Amino acid sequence: MVVMMAAAEAAAVRRGSEAVFIGSQIQRCQMKIKGMILLLSPTTSSLLSSNHSNSISSSTCSRSSSSRHKHKKDDASSSFRNIDDALASFNHMLHTKPLPRTSQFTKLLSAIVKMGQYYDTVIYLSKQMELAGLSPNIYTLSILINCFSHLQRVDLGFSVLAKIIKLGLQPSIVTFTTLINWLCKVGKFAQAMELFDDMVARGCQPDVYTYTTIINGLCKIGQTAAAAGLLKKMEEAGCHPNVVTYSAIIDGLRKDRRVNEALDIFSYMKAKGISPDIFIYNSLIQGLCNFSQWKEASALLNEMMSLNIMPDIVTFNVLVDTICKDGKVSEAQGMLKTMTEMGMEPDVVTYSSLMYGYSLRSEVFEARKLFDAMKTRGCKPDVFSYNILINGYCKAKRIDEAKQLLNEMIHQGLTPNNVSYNTLIHGLCQLGYLREAHNLFKNMHTNGNLPNTYTYSILLDGLCKQGYLGKAFGLFRTMQSTYSKPNLVMYNILIDALCKSGNLRDARKLFSELFVKGLRPNAQIYTTIINGFCREGLLDEALEAFRNMEEDGCPPDEISYNVIIRGFLHHMNQGQCNLLEK
Template sequence: MFMSRRLRYCLSLSIPNFPPFLPNFCFHSHSLPPLTHNADDAVSQFNHMFHVHPTPHTFHFNKILISLVNVKRYPTAISLYKQMELSGVEPDYFTLNIIINCFCHFGQVVLAFSGVSKILKLGYQPNTITLNTLMKGLCLEGKVKEALRFHDKVLAQGFRLSGISYGILINGVCKIGETRAAIRLLRRIERWSIRPNVVIYSMIIDRLCKDTLVDEAYDLYTEMVGKGISPDVVTYSILVSGFCIVGQLNRAIDLLNEMVLENINPDIYTYTILVDALCKEGKVKEAENVLAVMVKACVNLDVVVYSTLMDGYCLVNEVNNAKRVFYTMTQMGVTPDVHCYSIMINGLCKIKRVDEALNLFEEIHQKNMVPDTVTYTSLIDCLCKSGRISYVWDLFDEMLDRGQPPDVITYNNLIDALCKNGHLDRAIALFNKMKDQAIRPNVYTFTILLDGLCKVGRLKNALEFFQDLLTKGYCLNVRTYTVMINGLCKEGLLDEALALQSRMEDNGCISDAVTFEIMIRAFFDKDENDKAEKLVREMIARGLL
């Protein structure tokens, strides 16, 4: 659904790039062509300048390096800088700042610090932009504690830092989940008379919401407003999302209304957060009403919000409504992506409309889109459950041919189908192949195989496999234990079944109604009525009957 896709709404609060400031002057040269915005042309122009006599001023080389930085061609810019040095073109203060920025974005902070040494050799001092760039580079590499130590060292040497500097540090601290450290840093900069802005507050509010500390996040928002710092659409969206995460939909809606009253228009992301939350609560009609509000507010609906609503309808088994939304989207000029098709295919499969699902799958091919692992897995599961096994292996081969890696769910579906159709040895071979491909089986994989072994009378093999799983420390669930208890009961080993139930509960896995029903039925079948009735009483005492 929307959150599983992450809505493409990762908080847009990353600190902006800090290209070095260039002096406000310009050199004119009739031998130099105008600066291009195309990276390849920029490289060609850069190389051409080495053959111009006299050699152009470093300023012109800097302009091209900046144009490459602007399109994130950091390695190219670094390579051209090295050409400058080899060709005898002296880098200046601005060149070195550009290259420090490139090294930081390219994950080479050590080399960035060597750039600072060159700045010092030129007789300059690094400015706030240089220091910010280095702190950001450390944070980008996950070296947030080193960035904080660097900050302390910089202050000790008498440098002054800006609000942007602290935005970088707080962003880094929040990204590693150190919420309390971020709040302490906020309090420190307030004492230093640096006024935090909406971006800094929003970062911390976002981290608090991710930690489900939504009331604390709201308190920080209230503090921000009380200090005359106006929240923006990002701040509100974070809080709306936070309230939705903790299931406080009414507060999320109240906040949405509040932002409208403050003349801050919710954007597509804000609305989609609410649509997603309503869908997860099963309130799909209300979610569709939000779409109507969006249209009225002249917000252009995108593929994410449509797919979120479709998924909501599929979750409540209203697949026809999901289909209606799917075709409405296309009529409105929004092109469905593979995720949309996967939602519809999965929804149709769940209500056994296999042919319609296959038609949509064919439509993906007709539109020259590549189905992803989720699409293939949904369809494989559907075909397995509908008994169309002959189609499954062709689909699996196609999946591999198209470079879509099967995951543990794909393999579980195939192993389950093989077990249910009596092909246990093939299921075991596929299980081994899965492990060979470094796909880690999960508890469902183990349960499927154990059930398959028990059903064909290979209880000894099942017990050996089961014991091996326990020895290796796998966390098995009540379904896995129940499969083994059922296997023991079918072989008439009722005392062993009771012992396993006791061992299961000792391991913190509590019997459910199915576990009890299997054992009760087995004891009644063997005329051990006292034991059966004792289990019935225990079942009643636990509220399972």
């Protein structure tokens, strides 16, 4: 009973969440969805948010995880009704004389692991086995590695691997793959590759799951070319990729905006007789939408549904977002209705896309209605949702509602990010509320948000436009003493303000400072200083700066030419204008 009580207490720490069942799909909605994507305009330039990209990536990751090594259920696992039943069985076995074999205990531990949440319990029970004089075998130790990995203690997993080798046991492919998988999950890809190479060196040949784990990890860190190379080696070694392997490569190529290559892999896998799944279709549809290839996206959607692969929440979110950014918010609302008819509840990404669509049309009232409807339906807004609405209110110059939303966000337990603060600070500066903007700037530090270069640029611009050049320079110099260094945008703001105030001496000094700081002036800064010289009639200096642009590897653009020509015309120097035009 002592073992049962201690193990039960350890098990109580971790409880899994129940899966949400999505209702059956409705056949008559297929035509509605097909029609929706045909509404997309071929002229849309910007499309999908990072939130949708994250949705696809996380779906692929979870599907990959669930597709790892699976073992047939043994009799022990099917005989347990719950954890208490398993612990009672363990306790009975532990007090049986003579003790059952290690393999029988291992079957019991394996059954508990399959319950999906009692990893710390299994670790505790394995210790009790050793205290009872039972020597662990390779299967027991592999189970331990799996448990430590699930508890995000890969370091202890490696300690068990060292024990395996010390005992003279041969690590199995499952042992290595478990560790490789968890190294990838915690972002230690270099170590995962080292372990992969060590595994091969020990004569343990990788299987499809091992290869897929490494390929997925490489794609996550943007090394899609290396992943594709490993795919080739995998096939040369006689190991056949599965749908999860191809999914990782296709999604990696999509993220690299190499959609045509992703489509080539897609065609190749189908030629090999491997049927694509919803994850692959979602990735490709999103990639095509990113490039405004509506016809091809529509064809894939139709192909998918003809195979009885119905759109899921990710598919709908991609389509809703695309339609909204094309300005067709009413059609996106129709898509929302179709989702509901198919038994799917819109999530925070769906609502945020629609809100963003209304915000693009300056319909902040409609965006607010959606925001409230989302909360009413039990869908909790995230920081991204709040930021969309804060931006909408700031654009509409309804700054009080924007401030109220920021406070509400904090009250709801959400942490505003830099976008939240920057949007509101910009809105306050636009209305001339510099004191409030500066107070909010200070609050960022208090709430753990460090201002970024964009934050400083907003404040500098606001101060300069209100004529507070002294305060602007004070802020600029303060920033220079911190970890964050001024960029060209900030220098341009200050140089422009100095030129407009007639203070060319300080403008020249600041312009020269760029070279000292190792920053190369761009066409915009050169044009700003040239414009300042022209305003004051210093045409020789303007012409010298203009000619220096080419020498500094920054050829004049159309705006640069227009500024200097207007300057010479204003001061009646037609001859120089003719030379410049040549």
